[in-house]
Amino acid sequence: MATNRHGLQERIEARIRENLLDLVDSKQWNIYRGRFVNAVQARAEELLGVPCLTTNAGTAALELGLRAHGIGPGDDVVIPSSTFVATAQAVLLTGARPVLCDVDDTTFNPEPEHVRAVLTPDTRAVIFVHTFGNPSGAGRVAQFCTERGLLLLEDAAQALGARLGTRAVGSLGDGAAFSFNTSKPLSCGDGGMFTTGDPRVHERAKAIRHAGLREVPDGRFLAHEIGGKSLLTEFQAAVLEPQFEAFEELAQIRTQTALLLREHLPRVSPHARLQHIDHDALSAWQRVAVTLDTPERAEQVLAEHPWLERFYIAALVDEPVVARHALYTEEIAHRCRDLWGRLVGVTLWPFQDLDELILQATNLTERQDKATVMPELPEPSEPPGPVNGGRR
Ligand SMILES: Cc1ncc(COP(=O)(O)O)c(C=O)c1O
Numbered sequence: 001m002a003t004n005r006h007g008l009q010e011r012i013e014a015r016i017r018e019n020l021l022d023l024v025d026s027k028q029w030n031i032y033r034g035r036f037v038n039a040v041q042a043r044a045e046e047l048l049g050v051p052c053l054t055t056n057a058g059t060a061a062l063e064l065g066l067r068a069h070g071i072g073p074g075d076d077v078v079i080p081s082s083t084f085v086a087t088a089q090a091v092l093l094t095g096a097r098p099v100l101c102d103v104d105d106t107t108f109n110p111e112p113e114h115v116r117a118v119l120t121p122d123t124r125a126v127i128f129v130h131t132f133g134n135p136s137g138a139g140r141v142a143q144f145c146t147e148r149g150l151l152l153l154e155d156a157a158q159a160l161g162a163r164l165g166t167r168a169v170g171s172l173g174d175g176a177a178f179s180f181n182t183s184k185p186l187s188c189g190d191g192g193m194f195t196t197g198d199p200r201v202h203e204r205a206k207a208i209r210h211a212g213l214r215e216v217p218d219g220r221f222l223a224h225e226i227g228g229k230s231l232l233t234e235f236q237a238a239v240l241e242p243q244f245e246a247f248e249e250l251a252q253i254r255t256q257t258a259l260l261l262r263e264h265l266p267r268v269s270p271h272a273r274l275q276h277i278d279h280d281a282l283s284a285w286q287r288v289a290v291t292l293d294t295p296e297r298a299e300q301v302l303a304e305h306p307w308l309e310r311f312y313i314a315a316l317v318d319e320p321v322v323a324r325h326a327l328y329t330e331e332i333a334h335r336c337r338d339l340w341g342r343l344v345g346v347t348l349w350p351f352q353d354l355d356e357l358i359l360q361a362t363n364l365t366e367r368q369d370k371a372t373v374m375p376e377l378p379e380p381s382e383p384p385g386p387v388n389g390g391r392r
Pocket of ligand 1: 191
């Protein structure tokens with residue numbers, strides 16, 4: 001119901017204001033003593049079931065995950081050709097080489113055969129990106145990585161709250177990175193989080209996150225290795241904390257909105273096909289996406305429906321830094337451009353007016369009487385169950 005959505009948003013915004021004022025007055029801005037970073041970490045750990053380290057961005061969290069596993073120059077890291085350039089940049093920042101693999105045309109995620117096709121003698125890790133919040137295929141790629149002795153890092157930048165069967169995204173591999181950037185399910189402008197179930201990797205990532213510092217037996221903190229500074233501040237955490245508190249309600253509204261949009265979005269063209277979600281997967285619905293049969297048709301749909309968007313400014317292989325430093329075949333480049341050209345949809349930005357988006361999607365653009373035309377969402381109750389996408 002519209003009032004529910006708005007009521008929740010207003011409540012969260014009021015709590016953010018309160019938190020920020022309290023924080024300014026308290027002058028407890030150091031993250032190690034501050035209450036908000038600790039509260040966010042504790043709530044995230046409860047949600048995901050693995051220890052978390054907050055960071056200043058998702059890119060930093062990915063880089064930390066790679067570095068903490070010892071990935072660096074001479075190593076190859078497989079990444080999907082459907083991802084945002086930040087995935088490739090995190091690999092490049094460590095000195096390793098991104099190797100692009102193809103993805104499934106319906107989930108936009110890789111399958112084991114796509115990873116297998118691009119392995120090199122130097123491949124040490126695979127980054128699985130949960131595209132637009134969708135974890136479909138992650139279990140199969142995790143199994144493949146285990147069999148091959150490859151590290152699996154999850155790029156869960158878009159996927160906080162997604163689940164595969166009974167397991168939370170962020171706990172499926174050797175480590176995971178989340179983002180709290182403006183377009184992500186929870187946002188504080190910019191921010192991130194690294195998760196791992198391995199205590200040694202956690203400790204190493206924690207050290208690299210802050211000047212390489214580790215506690216030595218006499219109680220001092222000394223820098224034993226190269227480390228920068230990529231901490232989430234108390235101010236960012238003060239914005240995130242009420243969102244984490246309301247996580248279930250927010251996720252439910254997001255899911256209901258996404259399902260409603262998925263009913264309407266295919267109407268933009270008889271050639272539009274919804275992103276596939278496996279039967280055991282629950283998407284975080286960062287975006288709702290369809291593919292058209294050709295890039296030309298996508299162009300036409302975008303012209304007719306200005307509320308729809310393309311998701312990245314360029315296909316990954318058309319990012320100059322990727323073209324210069326990553327490894328991929330001509331065929332993968334061709335398929336990467338083709339998928340990018342055919343993909344359109346909407347981003348479910350946090351703090352946006354979802355009613356407006358729903359009105360656009362349902363073609364009710366003349367809003368004479370919002371209250372009477374607004375499609376009703378059910379009252380929030382139990383957290384939503386998995387969405388059956390119909391295949392696999
Ligand atoms: C798939 C993916 N990976 C990584 C990132 C990087 O996250 P951040 O912008 O927080 O550094 C993003 C976000 O933009 C993303 O969408």
